[in-house]
Amino acid sequence: MNTPWKFTVLAAALAAGCAAVSPAANERLEQARASYRSAAEDPQVQRYAAPELQNAANALKEAERLAKEGAYSELVEHNAYLAERRARTALRTAQARQAEAELVAAREERRRAQAQAREREAAAARAQAQQAERERQQAEARVKLVEEESARQQLQKAAAAQLAADVNRLESEAAGVRARQTERGWVLTVGDALLFERGTMFQPGAEHTLDELAQFLKKHPQRNVSIEGFTDASGQKEANERLSERRAEAVKFALVQRGVEPHRIEARGYGASFPVSSSDSESGRQLNRRVEIVINPS
Amino acid sequence: MKAAAKAAVLFLAVAFVAALAACATTDPPESEMAAARAMVAQARPVAQAAAPTELATAEGTLARAETALQRGHYEHARLLAEEAEADARLAWTTAEAARLQGTLQSERSGR
Numbered sequence: 001m002n003t004p005w006k007f008t009v010l011a012a013a014l015a016a017g018c019a020a021v022s023p024a025a026n027e028r029l030e031q032a033r034a035s036y037r038s039a040a041e042d043p044q045v046q047r048y049a050a051p052e053l054q055n056a057a058n059a060l061k062e063a064e065r066l067a068k069e070g071a072y073s074e075l076v077e078h079n080a081y082l083a084e085r086r087a088r089t090a091l092r093t094a095q096a097r098q099a100e101a102e103l104v105a106a107r108e109e110r111r112r113a114q115a116q117a118r119e120r121e122a123a124a125a126r127a128q129a130q131q132a133e134r135e136r137q138q139a140e141a142r143v144k145l146v147e148e149e150s151a152r153q154q155l156q157k158a159a160a161a162q163l164a165a166d167v168n169r170l171e172s173e174a175a176g177v178r179a180r181q182t183e184r185g186w187v188l189t190v191g192d193a194l195l196f197e198r199g200t201m202f203q204p205g206a207e208h209t210l211d212e213l214a215q216f217l218k219k220h221p222q223r224n225v226s227i228e229g230f231t232d233a234s235g236q237k238e239a240n241e242r243l244s245e246r247r248a249e250a251v252k253f254a255l256v257q258r259g260v261e262p263h264r265i266e267a268r269g270y271g272a273s274f275p276v277s278s279s280d281s282e283s284g285r286q287l288n289r290r291v292e293i294v295i296n297p298s
Numbered sequence: 299m300k301a302a303a304k305a306a307v308l309f310l311a312v313a314f315v316a317a318l319a320a321c322a323t324t325d326p327p328e329s330e331m332a333a334a335r336a337m338v339a340q341a342r343p344v345a346q347a348a349a350p351t352e353l354a355t356a357e358g359t360l361a362r363a364e365t366a367l368q369r370g371h372y373e374h375a376r377l378l379a380e381e382a383e384a385d386a387r388l389a390w391t392t393a394e395a396a397r398l399q400g401t402l403q404s405e406r407s408g409r
Binding site: 074075078081082085086088089092093095096099100102103106107110 | 377380381384385387388391392394395398399401402405406
């Protein structure tokens with residue numbers, strides 16, 4: 001029963017006859033191993049081309065297996081060649097994908113930089129617009145201020161003109177009232193002889209003058225007045241001062257009686273101080289005995 | 299013994315034919331050929347300038363596969379077709395890597 005065994009040996013020998021591993025196949029195998037090793041050691045290949053490397057590994061494993069089993073040289077050579085090609089393909093694939101990844105990152109970076117530049121430009125434009133708006137508002141405010149100032153001056157001028165007109169009217173209406181313009185404002189002077197009979201007792205003719213004065217003051221409610229009494233130099237100084245003060249107070253009282261608010265009027269007596277004329281003559285003394293109503297500029 | 303010798307001769311003949319048959323394939327390698335042709339066609343336009351050596355190898359291997367196919371050497375044609383596809387894939391990938399690296403360089407240099 002050893003015959004079938006002999007046949008088996010014979011068949012195996014026949015099969016081996018067309019499958020000895022040739023030196024060319026060995027060389028190919030060696031090249032494939034080297035290519036695979038350099039690809040497998042490359043970290044970029046591991047990172048970017050793992051499936052391609054696996055394909056190379058599969059072909060190399062197949063080539064190694066066939067060589068070990070003594071298969072046809074042609075088959076060993078074929079698989080070794082595939083392994084070598086695939087290993088190099090894995091290397092190129094890794095390079096391509098790495099470049100692609102860096103390209104994506106670089107484009108993203110460029111987009112980001114462009115967006116930042118646009119944002120900066122927009123911010124600069126906004127700041128410029130805000131600055132322009134501020135300047136416009138400031139210019140507007142300046143114009144307004146100038147206009148207001150000029151309007152105020154106009155009003156003041158008109159008020160001054162009105163006051164001057166009324167003062168002139170008062171001067172002509174009320175006998176014995178003389179008006180003059182000083183740096184303290186308008187000053188109305190009324191001689192005592194036209195106001196007082198004696199002491200602080202008014203003359204009958206003073207009523208009209210006091211009416212006119214009160215009417216004038218009520219027409220200009222924003223202007224306060226100082227009523228200042230003066231005497232001539234004859235007589236005692238203290239008595240003169242007291243008399244001038246009482247007379248000033250009497251004029252104030254008369255005006256308040258005619259409807260002028262008391263807080264608008266200040267009354268003072270200066271005695272013989274600030275004479276307007278010489279005390280040597282009676283006419284001079286008469287000029288010095290007077291009441292002055294100073295209309296304060298508003 | 300005579301019968302046994304006859305049987306041995308018969309077996310030898312059968313085994314020899316079987317061994318020859320083992321070295322050849324039965325059907326033409328249609329799908330391998332198609333894959334190789336397609337991959338070469340894909341590689342050709344990009345690899346002509348960027349990977350001419352690799353492309354030439356792929357074209358040569360594909361031509362040999364076509365010849366083997368025409369001569370009815372189907373197993374040989376199958377192996378060559380697989381190799382041609384691997385060649386073409388390498389050519390295409392090489393060209394792609396070169397293209398992307400070029401694009402990256404011009405992107406970095408601010409185009």
